[in-house]
Amino acid sequence: MSTRQPLSAHRVVIKVGTSTLVYPDGAINLRAIDQLAFVVSAMRHRGRQVVLVSSGAIGVGLNYMGAHQRPKAIPEQQAIAAIGQTELISIYKERFATYEQKVGQVLLTRDIFTYPKSHRNVLNTFESLLHQNVVPIVNENDTVAVDELDHETKFGDNDQLSAIVATNIDADLLIMLSDIDGFYTGNPQATTSAKLLSHIATIDEHTYDLAGGSGSRFGTGGMVTKLKAAERMLAANGQMILANGADPTIIFKILAGDSVGTLFG
Ligand SMILES: Nc1ncnc2c1ncn2[C@@H]1O[C@H](COP(=O)(O)OP(=O)(O)O)[C@@H](O)[C@H]1O
Numbered sequence: 001m002s003t004r005q006p007l008s009a010h011r012v013v014i015k016v017g018t019s020t021l022v023y024p025d026g027a028i029n030l031r032a033i034d035q036l037a038f039v040v041s042a043m044r045h046r047g048r049q050v051v052l053v054s055s056g057a058i059g060v061g062l063n064y065m066g067a068h069q070r071p072k073a074i075p076e077q078q079a080i081a082a083i084g085q086t087e088l089i090s091i092y093k094e095r096f097a098t099y100e101q102k103v104g105q106v107l108l109t110r111d112i113f114t115y116p117k118s119h120r121n122v123l124n125t126f127e128s129l130l131h132q133n134v135v136p137i138v139n140e141n142d143t144v145a146v147d148e149l150d151h152e153t154k155f156g157d158n159d160q161l162s163a164i165v166a167t168n169i170d171a172d173l174l175i176m177l178s179d180i181d182g183f184y185t186g187n188p189q190a191t192t193s194a195k196l197l198s199h200i201a202t203i204d205e206h207t208y209d210l211a212g213g214s215g216s217r218f219g220t221g222g223m224v225t226k227l228k229a230a231e232r233m234l235a236a237n238g239q240m241i242l243a244n245g246a247d248p249t250i251i252f253k254i255l256a257g258d259s260v261g262t263l264f265g
């Protein structure tokens with residue numbers, strides 16, 4: 001199965017989507033969160049530096065409030081995210097603690113890196129956390145982010161946020177876990193004949209033609225934002241792997257060079 005080189009990346013960003021953390025019926029996938037804590041802790045103990053970018057605030061918030069539908073109004077979504085983020089991070093803290101791994105919460109907006117002083121402060125925070133062997137758990141600061149056209153802090157896109165974080169902290173590899181085995185020649189939910197692409201060296205408009213929107217009820221990005229994230233990584237001479245997060249121990253296979261998911265770059 002091992003058709004790729006093992007990935008020696010020292011600094012790795014892992015992005016995990018709502019679809020990995022929340023079941024389609026709205027329940028929290030505690031097993032996935034536990035496995036994630038196990039894998040990330042193991043990577044850390046083997047000398048890698050890992051940053052986790054985790055979605056799920058809205059999905060977990062809906063579950064916590066016993067709601068089944070994502071509210072339409074932005075303030076209500078932001079309130080649900082505030083509630084869910086608290087719950088999400090406390091689950092992470094507890095699960096990571098069983099593997100003797102400390103975590104720190106970092107909430108960011110996408111434009112943070114465009115302001116020199118905040119940029120410097122955020123980078124210093126990451127460096128300090130990593131230096132202290134603490135795993136930063138990042139999400140968008142959903143209560144601050146706004147949903148305005150042409151405004152960079154558009155609400156709800158952790159795919160691009162993860163690539164912005166990865167390129168700014170000079171991570172070599174972005175592992176993006178979703179609810180699908182990788183990038184297909186079309187949205188598999190709409191096109192049954194769609195085929196998995198194992199390697200994409202360059203991204204152009206033809207690649208975007210193959211990408212569709214989100215397949216889950218609580219996720220936001222779909223494949224377009226994942227391609228944009230991959231483009232950012234490639235432009236910074238990094239790599240991105242899109243793989244299925246149903247079993248987060250797939251990360252061990254990815255790092256070993258097994259041919260799973262789609263490798264960009
Ligand atoms: N070309 C494609 N290849 C794979 N999945 C695609 C493609 N186009 C659209 N999709 C959809 O994108 C979904 C993953 O995006 P999303 O629902 O936002 O997940 P996440 O919550 O992990 O970010 C898949 O489940 C699939 O339905």
Ligand SMILES: N[C@@H](CCC(=O)OP(=O)(O)O)C(=O)O
Pocket residue numbers: 016017018019054055056057058059081139140142156157158159218219220221222
């Ligand atoms: N920040 C929001 C959603 C962000 C988002 O991009 O969601 P997803 O498409 O599942 O990665 C949350 O935590 O619910």
